[in-house]
Amino acid sequence: MKIIIIGATGTIGSSVVKTMQEQHQIIQVGLNHGDYKMDIGDEQSIISALDAIKADHGKVDALISTTGKVKFAEFADLSAEDWHYGFNNKAMGQINLVRHAKDYLVSGGSITLTTGVLSDEHILKGVSAAAVNGAIHSFVTGVAPLLPNNLRINCVSPTVLEESMPVYGDFFVGFVPVPAKKVAQYYVRSVMGIGSGQIFKVS
DSSP states (O other): OEEEEETTTSHHHHHHHHHHTTTSEEEEEESSSSSEEOOTTOHHHHHHHHHHHHHHHOSEEEEEEOOOOOOOOOGGGOOHHHHHHHIIIIIHHHHHHHHHHTTTEEEEEEEEEEOOGGGTSOOTTOHHHHHHHHHHHHHHHHHGGGOSTTOEEEEEEEOOBGGGHHHHTTTSTTOOOBOHHHHHHHHHHHHHSOOOSEEEEEO
């Protein structure tokens, strides 16, 4: 299979690449590094990168997004711009990937988005992430029966990663982290399975 992985050089993305690259052709996309560059917060950047991939490789079998940024701050400290940042980047960025995917995926192809545990478990500085992740979950379940060309869509929602604890450990006190290689298996399940509209929660 030909699979686009957006966020391929990040902690989750690189683990997904490592897990899938022996059996599949992986096209790595990143903000600053990878086979192609893409800023998911910029719709034109999404289109330009996907156009370039299509020109070089034709249509692909699966698209995986393991990227998306939000602001971590206490509710009282979040400005309108902070809220807009998370929704524009992580939510609308991934929604725009889905909006355009039909032009770049084969019939019966799959899309996998990424959220996180904060849609269900809450922390002091995670209200923006909670709202953004929740919006994406509702989008995935709502759009699944509406996609053309028998496309499937799912979402992987992991808890905090073992590899990320040095950076995010102070935010996730008491959470039990999981290794990225475990999370990667849920992307394999999403791509290789038959389900659609599913939220795969990894804890």
